[in-house]
Amino acid sequence: MSEAARLSAHLTRGARWGLGEIAFWLLIVALIFLVPSRALLINEILIAGLFAMSLDLILGYAGIISLGHAAFFGIGAYGAAILASRGIHDPILGLILASLLAGFLGLATAPLLLRGSDLTRLMVTLGICLMLGELANRNSWATGGADGLNFELTPIFGLLPIGFTGQRNAALYSLVVLFLLFVLARRIVQSPFGLSLRALKENRLRAGALGVSAPHRLIVIYAISATYAGAAGALVAQTTQIVSLDVFDFHRSADVLLMLIIGGTGYLYGGIIGAALFIAIKDGLSTATPEYWEFWIGLLLVALVLGGRERIGARLHALLPRRLRGGSAA
Amino acid sequence: MSEAALETRGLVRRFGGLVATDNVSLRLEPGARHALIGPNGAGKTTLVNLLTGILKPTAGAVLLEGRDVSALSANARVRRGLCRTFQINQLFPAMTPAESLCLAVGERLGRGGSWLGLAGADGAILGEVEDLLRRFDLLAVMDQPTHKLAYGKQRLLEIALALARRPRVLLLDEPAAGVPEGERADILAALAALPADVTILLIEHDMDLVFRFATRISVLVAGRLLMEGSPAEVAADPRVREVYLGADAHG
Numbered sequence: 001m002s003e004a005a006r007l008s009a010h011l012t013r014g015a016r017w018g019l020g021e022i023a024f025w026l027l028i029v030a031l032i033f034l035v036p037s038r039a040l041l042i043n044e045i046l047i048a049g050l051f052a053m054s055l056d057l058i059l060g061y062a063g064i065i066s067l068g069h070a071a072f073f074g075i076g077a078y079g080a081a082i083l084a085s086r087g088i089h090d091p092i093l094g095l096i097l098a099s100l101l102a103g104f105l106g107l108a109t110a111p112l113l114l115r116g117s118d119l120t121r122l123m124v125t126l127g128i129c130l131m132l133g134e135l136a137n138r139n140s141w142a143t144g145g146a147d148g149l150n151f152e153l154t155p156i157f158g159l160l161p162i163g164f165t166g167q168r169n170a171a172l173y174s175l176v177v178l179f180l181l182f183v184l185a186r187r188i189v190q191s192p193f194g195l196s197l198r199a200l201k202e203n204r205l206r207a208g209a210l211g212v213s214a215p216h217r218l219i220v221i222y223a224i225s226a227t228y229a230g231a232a233g234a235l236v237a238q239t240t241q242i243v244s245l246d247v248f249d250f251h252r253s254a255d256v257l258l259m260l261i262i263g264g265t266g267y268l269y270g271g272i273i274g275a276a277l278f279i280a281i282k283d284g285l286s287t288a289t290p291e292y293w294e295f296w297i298g299l300l301l302v303a304l305v306l307g308g309r310e311r312i313g314a315r316l317h318a319l320l321p322r323r324l325r326g327g328s329a330a
Numbered sequence: 331m332s333e334a335a336l337e338t339r340g341l342v343r344r345f346g347g348l349v350a351t352d353n354v355s356l357r358l359e360p361g362a363r364h365a366l367i368g369p370n371g372a373g374k375t376t377l378v379n380l381l382t383g384i385l386k387p388t389a390g391a392v393l394l395e396g397r398d399v400s401a402l403s404a405n406a407r408v409r410r411g412l413c414r415t416f417q418i419n420q421l422f423p424a425m426t427p428a429e430s431l432c433l434a435v436g437e438r439l440g441r442g443g444s445w446l447g448l449a450g451a452d453g454a455i456l457g458e459v460e461d462l463l464r465r466f467d468l469l470a471v472m473d474q475p476t477h478k479l480a481y482g483k484q485r486l487l488e489i490a491l492a493l494a495r496r497p498r499v500l501l502l503d504e505p506a507a508g509v510p511e512g513e514r515a516d517i518l519a520a521l522a523a524l525p526a527d528v529t530i531l532l533i534e535h536d537m538d539l540v541f542r543f544a545t546r547i548s549v550l551v552a553g554r555l556l557m558e559g560s561p562a563e564v565a566a567d568p569r570v571r572e573v574y575l576g577a578d579a580h581g
Binding site for chain 2: 003004006007008010011012015187188190191192193194195196198199202203205206207208209210211212213216217220
């Protein structure tokens with residue numbers, strides 16, 4: 001191979017789809033059709049996976065830590081619910097508008113995260129989420145307050161009802177949204193913009209000395225991440241057709257961080273794998289030891305972060321034969 | 331007199347009562363090979379930070395190709411063509427040399443904010459990255475994570491990254507610092523091969539390197555310029571021998 005070809009192959013290695021990746025997505029489709037009785041659980045995993053992937057965009061790719069990512073999840077959920085209760089019954093339109101609303105909130109609050117330490121960022125994100133939760137509680141004329149908000153949606157394309165009467169459709173709907181947003185995220189992290197985020201995360205001093213403007217780049221990725229989190233929130237609201245104040249709960253921000261750490265940061269699949277493990281463990285253990293399952297999650301977490309920090313996905317990945325491996329996990 | 335590539339006029343920087351930079355007026359002609367030397371604590375680092383925009387001067391001005399850039403941020407000065415390397419490597423440890431250079435070239439071409447293109451599929455960027463890898467002898471290790479490279483290779487990448495911005499003026503901050511003897515020749519060769527039209531200010535401790543590379547030398551002592559001259563003049567100056575060589579000069 002010529003030097004030029006070797007260089008080009010090296011720089012574009014992450015953009016190629018590996019067979020392992022294709023199998024990953026086909027497996028999810030197969031599960032939805034083969035185990036329709038667990039469609040509700042699969043839907044929950046897909047949405048949590050999208051939420052964790054949105055956190056990965058800022059934490060794994062830009063090094064921004066957040067303990068209030070549920071702010072955008074909640075805005076997306078209430079955005080979708082309020083739109084539907086005020087006459088916009090089309091789920092796709094509602095999803096897009098609600099996600100964009102969350103994105104704008106991300107754009108507006110991102111400048112608050114540019115200064116200060118990680119502790120500052122934890123407190124700012126946590127504080128914003130608390131404020132939004134309380135605003136939702138207070139403005140019950142729009143949100144239904146503590147009673148929550150019920151609403152009706154038309155079937156997707158007028159054909160496929162989602163929600164409790166169409167749990168498989170709901171899971172498929174979430175899967176399509178997750179997949180499309182995953183493909184977009186995959187392009188973003190492989191783009192020059194994505195490369196500059198990696199550089200900023202690895203060495204902000206040098207990235208600046210090469211002309212990378214940190215504030216602009218970080219604000220953009222934060223807004224993208226917020227849009228993704230909003231989409232996850234909108235999906236939860238739409239597929240259950242009810243939304244309540246718990247979408248802003250602190251435990252949501254904490255859980256999504258746990259899922260991402262369990263699955264591994266900085267490679268997009270980590271969020272989805274982490275969400276699957278987290279929810280499967282929770283589901284399995286909470287039937288076996290309903291009062292005790294968080295003990296095992298806690299133990300797993302401590303073992304993971306102390307034991308080499310290596311992502312679970314990467315270990316599974318290493319078990320695959322070389323030709324099956326995709327690029328993006330490299 | 332032609333326009334200087336880089337000039338300082340009466341540059342002063344105080345930290346409280348300490349005058350770290352004391353009325354420094356320095357002038358680099360286009361394409362100069364100029365060295366800045368001085369004993370530890372002479373204020374070389376402060377001066378570099380004033381030139382690059384990390385610090386703002388208490389008084390005086392920095393001019394880049396005739397334009398006053400004193401009020402510009404470090405980032406804006408980089409975009410005007412003033413780049414630097416670092417005394418202690420400032421690299422991207424988990425990124426490969428190819429990726430690091432791809433970033434630097436892409437940023438210079440203004441593509442860094444684009445989030446749909448593929449970073450490694452742009453022909454213009456690729457050609458330039460390949461050229462830089464070849465010139466700095468990094469082709470063989472281009473796909474290894476930077477933290478795994480030999481130290482000498484890392485120093486070469488340090489220079490290549492700055493050059494990827496196609497600077498008009500390049501500040502080299504002790505480029506050979508810490509390089510083992512066996513890899514030193516590579517650094518010297520890379521320095522000798524820098525484009526002639528790039529104006530270079532070399533900040534260096536290593537006298538052998540300074541006398542090989544520079545055609546003009548400024549000596550900084552206690553924040554002030556002690557003298558400026560050709561290498562021969564500087565070597566012959568008794569004041570320089572005294573402050574720089576210390577006790578040996580008296581011996």
